[in-house]
Amino acid sequence: xxxxxxxxxxxxxxxxxxxxxxxxxxxxxxxxxxxxxxxxxxxxxxxxxxxxxxxxxxxxxxxxxxxxxxxxxxxxxxxxxxxxxxxxxxxxxxxxxxxxxxxxxxxxxxxxxxxxxxxxxxxxxxxxxxxxxxxxxxxxxxxxxxxxxxxxxxxxxxxxxxxxxxxxxxxxxxxxxxxxxxxxxxxxxxxxxxxxxxxxxxxxxxxxxxxxxxxxxxxxxxxxxxxxxxxxxxxxxxxxxxxxxxxxxxxxxxxxxxxxxxxxxxxxxxxxxxxxxxxxxxxxxxxxxxxxxxxxxxxxxxxxxxxxxxxxxxxxxxxxxxxxxxxxxxxxxxxxxxxxxxxxxxxxx
Numbered sequence: 001x002x003x004x005x006x007x008x009x010x011x012x013x014x015x016x017x018x019x020x021x022x023x024x025x026x027x028x029x030x031x032x033x034x035x036x037x038x039x040x041x042x043x044x045x046x047x048x049x050x051x052x053x054x055x056x057x058x059x060x061x062x063x064x065x066x067x068x069x070x071x072x073x074x075x076x077x078x079x080x081x082x083x084x085x086x087x088x089x090x091x092x093x094x095x096x097x098x099x100x101x102x103x104x105x106x107x108x109x110x111x112x113x114x115x116x117x118x119x120x121x122x123x124x125x126x127x128x129x130x131x132x133x134x135x136x137x138x139x140x141x142x143x144x145x146x147x148x149x150x151x152x153x154x155x156x157x158x159x160x161x162x163x164x165x166x167x168x169x170x171x172x173x174x175x176x177x178x179x180x181x182x183x184x185x186x187x188x189x190x191x192x193x194x195x196x197x198x199x200x201x202x203x204x205x206x207x208x209x210x211x212x213x214x215x216x217x218x219x220x221x222x223x224x225x226x227x228x229x230x231x232x233x234x235x236x237x238x239x240x241x242x243x244x245x246x247x248x249x250x251x252x253x254x255x256x257x258x259x260x261x262x263x264x265x266x267x268x269x270x271x272x273x274x275x276x277x278x279x280x281x282x283x284x285x286x287x288x289x290x291x292x293x294x295x296x297x298x299x300x301x302x303x304x305x306x307x308x309x310x311x312x313x314x315x316x317x318x319x320x321x322x323x324x325x326x327x328x329x330x331x332x333x334x335x336x337x338x339x340x341x342x343x344x345x346x347x348x349x
Contacts, residue, residue, distance in 0.1 A: 038074075038100055038101075039070075039097070039098045039099065039100055040069055040070050040071055040074060040075060040099065040100055040101050040104070041068055041069065041070070041095055041096070041097055041098070041099050041104070042068065042069065042070050042097075043068060043095060043096075043097050046096060046097050047094060047095070047096050047097075048068070048094075048095050048096075049092055049093065049094060049095070049114065050064070050065070050068070050092075050093045050094075050095050051064075051091075051092050051093075051138075051177065052064075052088065052089070052090045052091055052093070052108070053090055053138060053178075054090045054138065054178055056088065056090060057088070058079075058084075058085045058086075058088055061088060061108075062075075062076060062079075068095065074101055075101050075104070075105075078101035078102065078105055079101070079105050082102070082105050082106075082109070084105045084108065084109050087109050088108075089108065089109070089110075089111040090138075090178045091111060091113030091176060091177060091178050092113045092114050092115075092116060092176070092177035092178070093107055093108060093112075093113050093114060094114045095107075113176055113177065113178075114177075115174040115175055115176055115177070116136040116137065116174070116175060116176070116177045117136065117172060117173075117174055118133055118136055118137075118172070118173045118174070118175055119132075119171075119172050119173075120132070120133070120168050120169065120170045120171055120172075120173065120294070121170050122170050122222060122293050122294055122295060122296050123293060123294060124256070124261050124292070124293050126148070126164050126165060126168075127141075127145065129165075129168050129294060130144050130145050130148065133184070136177070137175070137177060137178075137179065137184070138177055138178045138179075139179075139180070139181050139184070143181050144181045144184060146181070147181035147182050147184075147185060148164065148181075148185060149161070150182075153182065153185055157185070157186075157189045159189075160290070161290075162289045162290030162291075163212050163215075163290055163291075164290075165215070165219065165290065165291040165293065165294040166192065166211065166212060166215045166290075166291065166294070167185075167188045167189050167191075167192040168188055168294045169191065169192060169195055169294065169297060169300070170294060170295075170296045170297065171191075171297065173187075173188075173191065175187055195297075196211060200301075200304060203304040203305070204304065207239075207303075207304065207306075212290070213287060214300060214303050214304065215291050215295060215300065216287050216288060216290055216291045216292075217235060217238050217239075217287065217303045218235075218291070218295035218299040218300040218302065218303045219291035219292045219293045219294070219295045219299070220238060220248070220250050220252065220253070220281075220288075220292065221234050221235050221238070221295070221299045221302055221303060222293060222295040222296060222299035223250075223252030223255075223256075223292060223293060224250065224251075224252060224324075225322065225323070225324065226322065227322050227323055228298050228302070229323075230322075230323055230324050231298060231299055231302030232302040232303075232305055232306050232307040233307045233309060233311065233314075233324075233326060234302075234314060234324070235302050235303045235306035235307065236306045236307035236308060236309045236311060237309070237311045237312065237313070237314055237326070238303075238306075239306055240309070240310070240311065240312055241312060242286065242287070244312070245285060246285075246312070247281055247282060247283075247284070247285055248281035248286075248287075249281055249282050250281045251266040252292060253279050253280060253281040253282075253288055253292060254266050254270050254271055254274050254280060254282070256279050256288075256292040256293075257274035257277035257279040257280050258270065258273060258274050258277075264349055265344065265349055271283070279292065309326070310328050311326040311327060311328055312327070312328060312329075312330075312333075313326070313327040313328075313329075313330065313332070313333030313336075314326045314327065314333075314336075315333065315336050315337045315340050316340050317340070318339050318340045318342075318343035325339075325340075
């Protein structure tokens, strides 16, 4: 009788313990769901970027995150439970509605940020390139410029100040938002070296020119025309004049020498004002010391694939806007130039 009673008591105890375990498990499950899995973002749109600055602390991050959360307490509890409070990683992160605290914290803790798009266009000044870049980066133009002109950086990458345009080849690049200034420069040097693949290097060798010379010629070509069909022809003219030891006499170099890109028409007064500048291709033979812009890829490839022609002269066409008339002799060129000058005068230039 006593044994039966003992068995009944044990069974009751087992049921009670089981019930308690089940209740605790259910409570833990509810707490786990509520704190870690329950969607906790209240974004105004399905996708939003969240920026954590390099100098941000855990508490600054909490303050920045709070307006985006349904429940700040649960996020803070989960962050500390998952040791995120000691693992802050700066960056630009993509948040999406439906994220729970666990998923959100795992993303932020991983450092798996969304790169920004950097579009490099052709510019007349290196400062303009820097300004366009920093609009999508954490660093500012002053810090990037300081690093860019750092003598140690120039020495490290074997770049002269005149060659600074070279590394910024117009294209679309993807880079992490919080990339440090020295790493930004390193990235573009890497992209520059990658651009010069075996095929382009082979063409350089056959032309007998260096990368720097190619970029410089391409910058002259790019400033003379934006018509791709004219680019290799103008490049051919440049090579012809260099071979004959003639001055290049290219108007865009005067604008660069004077640092005045608003000039519409080059007169003798402009050439005289820029007489001593090594960029003045009217008074100095050969190529200028460096590029006068960061030329687009099509201009660089036009130099590498320059037209094999006998042209020595060219001037803008008066009938095909943006294109040029080419000539082998001075008399032909003068006739072309007179027609174009009459058109300029007739149109108030």
